[in-house]
Amino acid sequence: MNFDRKSLTDQQLVHFYQSILKPRMIEEKMLVLLRQGKISKWFSGIGQEAISVGVGLALDPDEWIMPLHRNLGVFTSRNMPLNKLFMQWQGNREGYSKGRERSFHFGAREHHICGMISHLGPQLAIADGVALAYKLRGLGKVSVTFTGDGGTSEGDFHEALNVAAVWGLPAIFIIENNGYGLSTPVNEQYRCDSLVDRAKGYGMEGVRIDGNNLLSVYDTIRGVRDYCIREQKPYLVECMTFRMRGHEEASGTKYVPKHLFDEWAERDPVKKFEEWMVLQGLLTYSEIEGIRGAIKSEIEQELALAASAPEIVPDTEEELRDVYSSGGGMVRSEVVEAAGSIAAGAGSEKRFIDAIKDGLDLSMQRHGNLVLMGQDIAEYGGAFKITEGFVDKYGKARVRNTPLCESAILGTALGLSLEGYKSMVEMQFADFVSVGLNQIVNNLAKIHYRWGQNADVVVRMPTGAGVGAGPFHSQSNEAWFVHTPGLKVVYPSSPEDAKGLMIAAINDPNPVLFFEHKALYRSISGLVPEGYYEVPIGKAKTVREGSGISIITYGAGVHWALDYANAHPEISIDILDLRTLLPLDYEAIRSSVSRTGKVVILHEDTLTGGIGGEISAWISEHCFELLDAPVMRCASLDTPVPFNIELEKNFLAKSRLAGIVQKLLGY
Incomplete structure (x- = not known):
């Protein structure tokens, strides 16, 4: 040698x-x-x-x-x-x-x-x-x-x-x-x-x-x-x-x-x-x-x-606390001020898609260390045009087209976090996240619990059916991630919440899966405050109070529930929009159950293994004395999402909502 x-x-x-x-x-x-x-x-x-x-x-x-x-x-x-x-x-x-x-x-x-x-x-x-x-x-x-x-x-x-x-x-x-x-x-x-x-x-x-x-x-x-x-x-x-x-x-x-x-x-x-x-x-x-x-x-x-170190005495509260990094988010006064402006009606009418874009845009202005990454998100503006114009405002260094490789880009996002950067990774469709699953559930989700390093990453997930896109562009896969400690999972249903939750997700130092229902992008509009504000992660919203039956839901399910309630004014329906799926707002769930005693959990995801099963179990364990009937789930069929529009309508939970509500009311 x-x-x-x-x-x-x-x-x-x-x-x-x-x-x-x-x-x-x-x-x-x-x-x-x-x-x-x-x-x-x-x-x-x-x-x-x-x-x-x-x-x-x-x-x-x-x-x-x-x-x-x-x-x-x-x-x-x-x-x-x-x-x-x-x-x-x-x-x-x-x-x-x-x-x-x-x-x-x-x-x-x-x-x-x-x-x-x-x-x-x-x-x-x-x-x-x-x-x-x-x-x-x-x-x-x-x-x-x-x-x-x-x-x-x-x-x-x-x-x-x-x-x-x-x-x-x-x-x-x-x-x-x-x-x-x-x-x-x-x-x-x-x-x-x-x-x-x-x-x-x-x-x-x-x-x-x-x-x-x-x-x-x-x-x-x-x-x-x-x-x-x-x-x-x-x-x-x-x-x-x-x-x-x-x-x-x-x-x-x-x-x-x-x-x-x-x-x-x-x-x-x-x-x-x-x-x-x-x-x-x-x-x-x-x-x-x-x-x-x-x-x-x-x-x-x-x-x-090393031998003189004391034996470990497990502390359950500390174990749970260390799953997430603390910090991030806006100061409380800013959140309260934003809430006041919403109540006062200070805002403009925006489509769901424009509210998401607004939240991203304001976040890019607020955080000079925020980098956006995804397939075709630069000059092309992304598959749904949410980042259109961003590359002209913020440059290609911060708005980055990626090769077709979800795993590496999610790993890159974690590497950016090591050096104090924030990042947003856009999945072109939520379905494609499966090829980056390992990075999310084993690397991003666990790193803070393992050795105290946060993963300051938002993964945008255009999701859902209703647009005839077939089995690989229509899945509702939020339940995959709700099962993973260390992640946060948000799923807005309104433009106001979409903007505020986007800002909150980017401010949060933990990995956040941000689900955006594609069918809502251009079909739903609402009043959205012009300023920079957060909707707190982990807080549900009562969309409509009632005393006859509770529909606990999120995403497109909120609009299905509202359509049904408007068509049946004779039924006093309480609608709870979860907004965040991990962590869940159990206090809001209990409050809704206490108002009605009868609960339908509605989600677009398939029935088996969907989040409805977890919420139903929690209600049965913690709110049994408040119930007047069994908790019922309304979910999509346990099949892949079909392409044909008529088959897709039959697949979706919306087609079974009326029957389940009537069954529960008659219990």
Whole structure:
């Protein structure tokens, strides 16, 4: 192994040796603790340390890194306190995730490290978002993310690299090619000669290097970093290496031919660098023993500190509270003032679609750090023309057409959040969110609970049937997200609420799914205040008070209920517009139930698994004494949404509302 020191000083080289030795010695200690049952799981990076350490040393300390399982050297090179790392691995409250996450599934803002999730691929697009933030601010920085040879088979790899290339982002993508994805060898993962060959296909540069040579990794990353900043382009680096232990300790290594261990043992990154340091006269064996002794002493002292941490005592209120980030939103006086102007009738008549646009426009004016992203949203103005004219007002840097890749753009939005940006991602149709589901339910939704990082992202969801668009442009999929802690789900029915909820969603520091019924865009109008105001998330609205029967609903269902009520003045109907589906306004639900004692829950979504089942269960558990009849649900058929208009009418819940109301009244 040839080491080229170039301009590195003797002192730097000694520091490099200490830096690569430290994670090795920590790992050796962790393996002992694993056998003793003091930690539950370990993903070993023994044999791969040169990559993590070389990358960590090559970057500025305030440049974000997105590491994976085998990147302990990233954490140690950022000088994270060992006792806190040990507590993290032991599942202690005083670790980085309050005992909520395992091993390396965590991050730390102060160290500019964003922890992984088990799905691996979503990490890559976060680097896009961080790099975009650097680019927008004109900072001379890069983001760096890791993947393995197996991870390159995921769609997220393709999407993240393509976005980085198309947008010219200063991001470095590092492949740790250790020959195996768990037990699957690379010849069963890909057929190209080398993974770096893929770089050209994305229109970026790439290089393949010896991942066991610390100085090669360091020098390469330093040079690539300079290139990415200077050219404002991404770069792909394939590091050839080998994992000397199992994917994780329980999996073993029986699937690996023995001769590979023998061959790679001769290329051990720690041993080879140590030998070179001695040959160069930079260290003596006596000095090496001194360094080892100092690291060992530090490990034992830090372990003792970690061992003294108290046991976790679960606090249910804290657990629930930490699901969401606090803050955001307008001050209370502004909300009250806006409510007063609405009551006074100070506003103008606007269509539903124009109210959404108004809320977005005012938010772009209020928040200079708000970035809009979506397919065709720039010059074209989006599929429904909501962002038409925005690119002329705010520029292409903030109103960004995206490639056709929902997952990467949602990951990019999370990366922007790491650097303090707000973002809005438009799904062209709510149906298409399924290909970005992982980013929403596992990355955006959980990150604050996991390690305190908020995801300041709004996802706009043009939804619903009634326009003859068929099975893939008409779904009501809000229930997918109501089941996911950490998300907020809003669904306005009126122009006034659409504008106020849009502003509130963008002000909120948490991920918000904003559902907009397509059939309401140009068919519904109403008085909308001209100013900048919020409709509070989590608050339902009584649209009409009554004493005979309650219809609890949202979205287009509000208008179906109003049409029915207007056609049947002989029935005293109480209509509650939920407006927010997560969190639900249980107080408003109870109030409506108490006024009538008979409840229909109406929604356009299909019956089975729809939110109506959850609300019905809650009413039965908490309002049973107020009921005069069973809670009934009125929902669409348990079929895909049909294309033919007559079939679609039959599918929709609206066609069954009259029958269910009459059945309940006659109970």
